[in-house]
Each structure stands twice: as structure tokens, then as C-alpha cells.
Amino acid sequence: MPNYIVSPDILIYIFDMIGVIACAIAGTLLAQHKGFDIAGCILVSMANAIGGGTIRDVVLNRHPLFWMTDLNYVIVITITSLALQIFFHLYHKIDTALKLFDAVGLAAFSVIGLKVALSQGVAPVIAILMAVCTAIVGGLVRDIICNEIPLVLQKEIYITASVIGSCFYFLLDALGVQTGMNDLITLGVIFFIRVLALRFDWHLPSIRLVK
Template sequence: MVNDLIFPDILLYLLDMVGIIACAIAGTLLAQHKGFDIAGCILVSMVNAIGGGTLRDMALDRHPLFWMTDLNYVIVITVTSLILQIFFHLYHKIDNALKLFDAIGLAAFSVIGFKVALTQGMSPLIAIMMGVWTAIIGGMLRDIICNEIPLVLQREIYITASIAGSVTYLCLQYVGVSAGINEFIMLFVIFAVRMLALRFDWHLPSIRLVA
């Protein structure tokens, strides 16, 4: 019984750290590419990694904020950013690397935001929204700081991937799949949809009315 209670918490925490590291890498890569200094790169990585989760917790009235009570978040982001800045020259294909780590962060944070909302007693619709918020807000702020058009506003299969993972989770939960397995499946679905969209250049259509 103890293991059944503890394992999901440990799993969610590990997923959170995976997302934090991935987003710290993505943020540092873009900031370094833009010529930011050491502090600037760390700031961008912080915003990218914890921006979405911060907005989620504020919306759900969860206080104090998660990164204020657990300094591991700030430490991991800072160390990840510094290490990557030192070895930045190894990343020759900046665009491909950025999109890979962005996809990892998208998947991990979508699961975290979705699960946090469910544990707060939110409806499935709000849980899906919180998953999306957690996944995209940090990246949007990162791109704005770096003077880039946010990926999620460029007809990218991004929000759609997060929603697809959340809907998959709810469907599998309905048929009785355990939460631990379901989280891995949700993670995989989001990452797979995002990477397939990049590989085959899938885009959402835009609606344009002819005058």
C-alpha cells in the first residue's frame, strides 16, 4: 500500500525534472544562439522551465509556488544552463536540437499540468487546459524574450499534441488502465505526435475568409 501511494508521486517528480532539464536546455540553446550572456541564458532557461508551471499554480491557487519550496528546480535549471553554455559548441544543428528538447518538455509538462489539475479536483476540460498551459507558456515567454515568433502561434502541431495525450489518458482511464502506465502512454503519445509532425511537416490549417 505504501509503495502504491509513493510511486505515482516519485514518477510525477521525475517527469517534472525531465521537463525542467529539457526546457532549460531548449531555453539556453536559443538564448546562446541569440548571443545572450551567462546570466541572460540562465534567466531564459528559468522562464522556459518554470513559467508554465507558475501560471498553472497561480490559476489553481496552489501556494507557495512549487519552485519556492523545492530549490532543486532552481539548482537543476542553473546547473543545466551553465553546463550547456560551456559545451554549446557541440550543438551544431541548433534548430533540430531545440525542437527535440522542446518536444520532450512539451510531453513531460503536459502530463504534469494535467495530473496536478486532476488531483486538485478539476474537471477533465480544465485539466486538459492546465496541461496545455504548463507545456506552452514557458516556451512562449522564452520566444518573446528572444524576439522570436512563438512556435505555438505558427500553425505548429503543438497544443494539439498536448490535447491528444490528455484525451488518450482520459479514454484509457475510463477502460481501467492504471495511472502509472497511463502517464507513460500519455507522455509517449504527446512526444510521438509532436515528432511526427516535425518529421512529416504537419501543420494546422488557417482559416482565411475571401473578401
């Protein structure tokens, strides 16, 4: 293993926390918009930030769940949600930052989901599904709780970025790229696809019923 100044695992943990913060913010904003109280906003934040990983772990029978052993998740989400509810007037200044944070989260959650699934010995296609699950199911549950049509199923370069990144991971792995390096490259690929999609407003075609 080569020498890194910061190990890939620590970098991914940092990116993971950035994603968690982005999800907590997105969840709190929608919950406030729906008129939920302080406790309700925190709960929606939690669903948004750790819902996907929870369903991934339950489906993979991986116990105890990641947020039960590492309390940082629950603490970071609660503090983020409370801070946002107190200083909500700063919202307009965090809008662009939120999109970047969210893209970091998409990338980190996908890579973590992929690696967790592979560590449980599932088939590659299931691992890709678990990457998508980790990355988007939190936002799905948030929108379901708030009675909204799920956003992540509409802005399609979201799921697609996660799937392309996961395929890239398997390609690089087959080419013999070392794991820690591969994690970071995959994370970068997903992040840049998402940012480019945001920047140039990319969309996959959505075929509507004629009726």
C-alpha cells in the same frame, strides 16, 4: 497497485527533468542569439523551463510553487544553462537530441499539468487547458522576453498533441485503466504524436486573412 520495477511517479519525474533540461537549453540558445549576458541567459532558461508550471500553479492557487519546495528545478536549470554557455561549440551535436528532449518535455509537462489540475478538482476542460498551459507557456514567455513571434503557436502539432493526449487520458480513465499506467500511456501518446509530426512535418491548416 501492481509491482513496478520503477514506479510511474519516478519515471515521470525523470521525464520532467529531461523536459526541464530541454527547455533550459532552448532558452539559453535563443537568449545567446539575442546577445544577452550570462545572467540574462539563465533567467530566460528559467522562464522557459518553469514559466508554464508557475502560471498553472498561480492560476490554480496552489502554493508554495513546485520549484520553491523542490530546489532541483532551479539547480538543474542553472547548471544546464551555464554548461551550455561554456561548451556552446557542442551545439551542432545536440540539435537532434534537443528535439527529442523537447518532445519528452512536452509529454511530461502535459501529463503533470493535467494531473495537478485534476488534483485541485477542476472541470476536465480546464484540466486540458492547464496541461497545455504547463507545456507551452514557458516557451511563450521565452519568446515574449526575447521579442520573437512565439514558435509554439505556429508549429501546431505542439498544442494539438497535448490536447489529444489529455483526451486520451480521460478515455482510458473511463475505461478503468489504473492511474500510474494511464500516466505512462498518455505520456507515450503525446511523445509519439509529436515525434511523428516532426518526422513527417505534419501541420494543421492555418487559415490566413485574404486581405
